[in-house]
Amino acid sequence: MTKRLEITDLVAGHKTRRGVVQAVAGVNLEIAAGETLGLVGESGCGKSSLARAVIGLNTPTSGALSINGDPMDMRRRGNHARDIQMVFQDPYGSLNPRLTVQQLVEEPLTVHRTRSKAERKTFVKALLDRVGIPEAMHDRLPHQLSGGQRQRVGIARALSLEPKILICDEPVSALDVSVQAQVLNLLVELQREQNLSYLFISHDLEVVRYVSHWIAVMYLGRIVEIGPVEEIWSSPLHPYTRALMQTTGNDAMGEGPEVKLNSELPSPLSPPSGCRFRTRCPLAIEKCAQEVPDLQENGKGHQVACHRAKEWSATVSAAA
Ligand SMILES: Nc1ncnc2c1ncn2[C@@H]1O[C@H](COP(=O)(O)OP(=O)(O)O)[C@@H](O)[C@H]1O
Ligand code: SF4
Ligand SMILES: [Mg+2]
Known part of the structure; x- marks a missing residue:
């Protein structure tokens, strides 16, 4: 089925005095009509850069976008303003x-x-x-x-x-908790009434879980895990996703590695070779420094980019 929004091999960066920050390093995502894709990740991992490249506030370095199967002209975004709009933080x-x-x-x-x-x-x-x-x-x-x-x-x-598509970049992060739910509920109702598609960005996993059909986890410019919301919540496979989940009250995730984030996000000016998470990953092996892990299907539309995920996928999924 044709997707409402397709993002293919998107690369986008920011020029700085110290070089180009490649904030989005080859991202593929798709969103169906009437559905929400939640995008999570720590501050600085490239979520807003992705949003701004999709909406045209920044020109992507490379990649393609299409709406209902029609390729978008990246240089004439004005033509697409009626299809895709943004809600800011x-x-x-x-x-x-x-x-x-x-x-x-x-x-x-x-x-x-x-x-x-x-x-x-x-x-x-x-x-x-x-x-x-x-x-x-x-x-x-x-x-x-x-x-x-x-x-x-x-x-x-x-x-x-x-529009048919809304990009919501941390739309409730600046609001009091009591007001957050009201605004989230409004977004959910509007989606049902108008069959809207949302790219919903938040650093708050519980907010994302509340509104999303799919969740994508971003780390240093790349998508490291993606899948249906309850599948990601109950069976997170990527060590980075598991680390993020451990900071929420999620006690549903199956038996697998416990990962804590005790160091800072590395600079996207010089990302680690191979797996970008390896400098913070307690499970890293030699291969992780040499080969970039690609997203691999793990059933039920769940994909994960980790050389070792297969080792714990059975015990993690068994609990689900
Ligand atoms: N206008 C900009 N100029 C230079 N660097 C930027 C700019 N905007 C973002 N960055 C850098 O790009 C990276 C990703 O940032 P951002 O997309 O804002 O992440 P997030 O939204 O996930 O917090 C960060 O390293 C950030 O410092
Ligand atoms: S590929 Fe290696 S470094 Fe990256 S998350 Fe998996 S185990 Fe950790
Ligand atoms: Mg942001």
Whole structure:
């Protein structure tokens, strides 16, 4: 079946004075219509760089993107703005402070000249109502809203062009825990109503588990494990995934290596040879320094990139 979004061999970096940081080092991902792919990993592992390359805020070094099987022209992203939009972590930083709520949500429609003026007003009112912003607030400025309300406006703005895909980069990380669930529930409801596809990025595994159908784990620019959400939760195979899980209350993961992250993420300016996780992996062997492990299928759509995962896959999966 054709996927809503396909990301193929994506490489993207940042130029710095000390050289090029290859923050995304060859990523393949796909998302079906109406589904969420959750992307997790520590801060600095390249999640936002991937999001920005997909949405066109950064030009990828190489790779391809397609929407519903149609290749995307990487240099003319404006053409795809109606298909793919982004919800940012900090709606305050991403919303023009001088525009009212109504104007913020209407602006993309004006820029893309969709609908008549009267239709635009009606549409924006209905959309704001849907995301839970009452009419009395439509003339307010961003600073007059709470964090949760600002993120609701950010979501309405992202949905104004009726995209098929939303990239949500840490959409609730800046919010109070009590407000997080409300915004997550809103995203889940909107997905069901509009059959939206989400690339949902968070460093918080439990938040990702709550909203996702699939989980991909990123480490230093690469995807090291991917699979259906409950499969990853109950049978994490990559030592890095297991280390991340150990920081949550996950007591469902089967018997396998216990891994703790006691050192810092290495600099992506000079990533380790072979397996990029090897400098922090207690299970590393000689092969890990020499050969890059590719993602290998482990049944049920579960893939893992580790030379040794087969050694514990039976005991880990047995408990599931
Ligand atoms: N604008 C930038 N200029 C230079 N380096 C950057 C820039 N943005 C991100 N990086 C670097 O790219 C790497 C990945 O960062 P990022 O994509 O923000 O990770 P994450 O979102 O997972 O925290 C980090 O080493 C970060 O320092
Ligand atoms: S390939 Fe080697 S270093 Fe990498 S996670 Fe597996 S055991 Fe650890
Ligand atoms: Mg980020």
